[in-house]
Amino acid sequence: MFFESTMFNLVPFFIIIITVIVFGSLLWKITTGINQNIKNNASPVLTVPAQVIAKRTEVRGEHSHTWYYSTFEVESGDRIEFEISGKEYGLLAEGDLGLLTFQGTRLISFDRNR
Template identity: 45%
Template sequence: MQSWTEMFGVVETALPILFVVIIGILAVTAARGILRSIGNNRQPVLSVQSVIVGKRTEVSHRHDTDTSVNRSDTKYYVTFEVESGDRLEFVVSGTEYGQCAEGDEGKLTFQGRRYHGFERAGRTYRTELQEYRKSHSSG
């Protein structure tokens, strides 16, 4: 059986190491966020014609057993296809997500990976989308 002094010796060694590891993780996370923001700021603001080709959500749930509080957070994503055929996915607000529909056509404005907005010009229905909806809407 270890004596109190031996046990505290281990704690005195382990605690500073744990503290340094936690500070290191926080520093790396903060640096990544700052570098991403700087990278986006260096990019030009672009406005391009695009079509909304997809929408998705990502829901995360948390439960605090001490207070019996449940919490859900939702991230909203919209995928745009630009004239070159490239697809770009951006996080948008819940309001913006609700106003978008697949097939909406308009002007997408963005800077790097930062979404600035989408001005709807109209709605286009591609042949495949029309056929899909027809085959799945008849009950």
């Protein structure tokens, strides 16, 4: 009898804890996204010669959403990875040379040399 009454008292506690964790995670994700967007908007727009060094994909989630990434190397030797669209991913090839335009962590464009 004691175990059953204790179990029913703990269920609302666990529901509250799970709700706080879910909403806390959601709030954290939204806050970090807004902060990154503010930092990007405050960053200068740069255009530099670059080369596509690597491409990769990442599949996440139960319903298989795919994220696309490309890594560029600039003249100084620094490498920068950007999340890109599937269309951009398909148009890029490793070794492509061109002008990379970006603002913070946001890729604006990559214009290949012809």
